[in-house]
Amino acid sequence: MESNYATSKICSFKNATKCDLALEPDITELFAKSQDPEELRHLWVEWHRAAGARARDNFTQYVQLDNEAAKLNDFKDVAEWWQAEYEVADFEAQLARLWEDVKPLYQQLHAYVRRRLRDKYGDQVVSQKGPIPAHLLGNMWAQTWNNIESFTRPYPDKKEVDITQAMQEQNYTALKMFQMSDEFFRSLNLTAMPEKFWKNSIIEKPTDREIVCHASAWDFYDGEDFRIKQCTTIDYEYFQTTHHEMGHIQYFLQYRHQPVIFRDGANPGFHEAVGDTIALSVSSPKHLRRVGLVSGDAEDEQTEINQLYKMGIDKIVFLPFAYTLDLFRYGVFRGETRPEDYNCHYWQLREALQGVEPPVNRTEEDFDAAAKYHVSADVEYARYYVSFIIQFQFHRALCQLAGEYVPEDLTKKLVDCDIYQSVAAGNALANMLKMGSSRPWPDAMEALTGQRAMRADGLLEYFRPLHDWLRAENQRTGEHIGWEPSKIQYC
Ligand SMILES: C=C(C[SeH])C(=O)N1CCC[C@H]1C(=O)O
């Protein structure tokens, strides 16, 4: 399945004889840039055919084999095996509670984006009260919506912060992105990338062979060989991904002295949160001005809302997507979702939680879940849901330690916090990372944040000004909050 995903190609919409489009970089770039609903629909349908439907039979066999492996490891099924990594008895209930905390904010953002998409594409393409068609959100899986920022941001007359354009104008290279990330970690008194990292990593797509382009970080468990493999393109998304992967390497470096059994994240979500937490500082207007990717003066109210919107269409919208992916697979591994219901149950969850619908009718000839890397590659996904919650708990604690955030002090706002060069913040982060998985994750969480639980309060505090703005804006325009049942057939 993973090889099929990595080698799948589709034909161009504009040139039916050009059939060598790979997901990275071709389809990803087309999906990011195209504002033609017909082209987007074509790319969506063809990719889900090539990478999704084609994997259905292998997936059904994989479920049987993986459940057999779970039972041989004394678990009931793979769902229980995956959740055991979080070492709490009520993990699924915690995920559900976190979703209830964030859902009101998501629904406000969903309603606002649906209106802006309707403004652009018309009400024959985007309805007033229904789910949003998944192919119009700038991302093949509608998991982050950053590529529609340019025509949906709240204050369009405020200069757009186009980091991709700035990076390309300044001739950024993949190596420069990695060097900048390494320099950020070193500014926190964290560990520099070792010489083998620079020698052995693959940071650009090779031209002489096919590889799995999906970004990954590797610990060779010898205390000196750590690598990243990714097919970097010069854009904001890969700027984030580079910090994300470098966060994995930094965690490897910090716990390399632990016995091998403890050379892992406190839980899988911790490992995914390290780089993203650093990227929250890197994405702040203050830091982007520092490194010359944004020019111009400091914030005013409208620019701040635009900035929070930019962060929200990345971080808030991701949560229902991530939640869906493993709720779906829990049901599959438990046998509650049979192969003849795979696609129906997948889209029922995506409509119920994310408020999106497929661009065309679906049948059980399709298998859209496998069109997402992690389903084809047997990678658990709740780790990212956890990460997108706890990274705001980490960020808030680090910003306070760096003196960058003081609650109620309007000159020290969380949205503009940049912990760059804060040794106090870096030392606190290092102390948590050095534990690896040697302590229960609540101990690690408490060491940095003083809290012993995953809580949405960090995220909700960060986005509170945006939440207030969205409620007022949706009230002003009389927007329907939530969504009525989809008219697309998929069950
Ligand atoms: C960057 C990685 C490799 Se660990 C990744 O898979 N991520 C990072 C964010 C969510 C998820 C995705 O791409 O779906």
Ligand SMILES: [Zn+2]
């Ligand atoms: Zn990761």
